[in-house]
Amino acid sequence: MQNYTEIFKALSDETxxxxxxxxxxxxxxxxxxELTDSLEEPPYNISKQLKILKNAGLVESRxxxxxxxxxxxxxxxxxxxxxxxxxxxxxxxxxxxxxxxNLMKVLSLRKGDKCLHGVQNKYFVKTGKSLK
Numbered sequence: 001m002q003n004y005t006e007i008f009k010a011l012s013d014e015t016x017x018x019x020x021x022x023x024x025x026x027x028x029x030x031x032x033x034e035l036t037d038s039l040e041e042p043p044y045n046i047s048k049q050l051k052i053l054k055n056a057g058l059v060e061s062r063x064x065x066x067x068x069x070x071x072x073x074x075x076x077x078x079x080x081x082x083x084x085x086x087x088x089x090x091x092x093x094x095x096x097x098x099x100x101x102n103l104m105k106v107l108s109l110r111k112g113d114k115c116l117h118g119v120q121n122k123y124f125v126k127t128g129k130s131l132k
Contacts, residue, residue, distance in 0.1 A: 003057070007083060010056035015041060016049045017087065018099055020058065020072070024088040026103065029062065029069035031115035038103035058084075067115050 011017055018039055023030060030038075036046045050070055053059045058080075060073045075081050092100065110116070 004079065006056045007058065007080065010053050010058055011083070011087075013049065013052075015039065015045065016053055018096065019046070019049055019053060019070075020084070020087050021090065021092075021096055022099060022103055023059065023070065023072045024084055025100065026107075028107075028113075029071040030103075031067050031069055033067075034103065034106045034115055035070070037106045038099050040102065064114070069115070 011020065019035060022035065022038060032043065032046055032050060035041075035050070036043045039046065050059065050061075054061060054070075057073055059070050062069045062071075072084060075084065090096070
């Protein structure tokens with residue numbers, strides 16, 4: 001029962017739900033900097049939210065050079081597969097549409113399906129703050 005509670009806790013935050021939504025709908029590994037630019041959130045917030053999702057067993061990470069890529073963890077149990085499937089099937093609200101549009105722009109900067117650019121949003125680079 002503890003595992004299910006951790007999953008629900010991890011998904012109770014809007015930013016974490018947005019991260020899961022992008023990972024589920026794109027079905028790609030995404031770099032932390034790509035999520036930062038796509039969600040228009042500061043890097044420290046994205047990192048913190050990814051750590052919570054990883055600790056709940058919802059995402060996994062893979063380091064390649066200086067980049068860390070995140071993807072949905074492969075689940076065999078019907079409960080977790082069902083929860084992630086439900087998130088994937090959510091009708092996108094305006095915020096999720098904007099997140100997805102931002103992500104498509106960011107993914108167009110990849111070379112050979114690899115992130116090579118780091119955080120592109122100049123506001124984050126200069127101040128480390130959110131645009132909100």
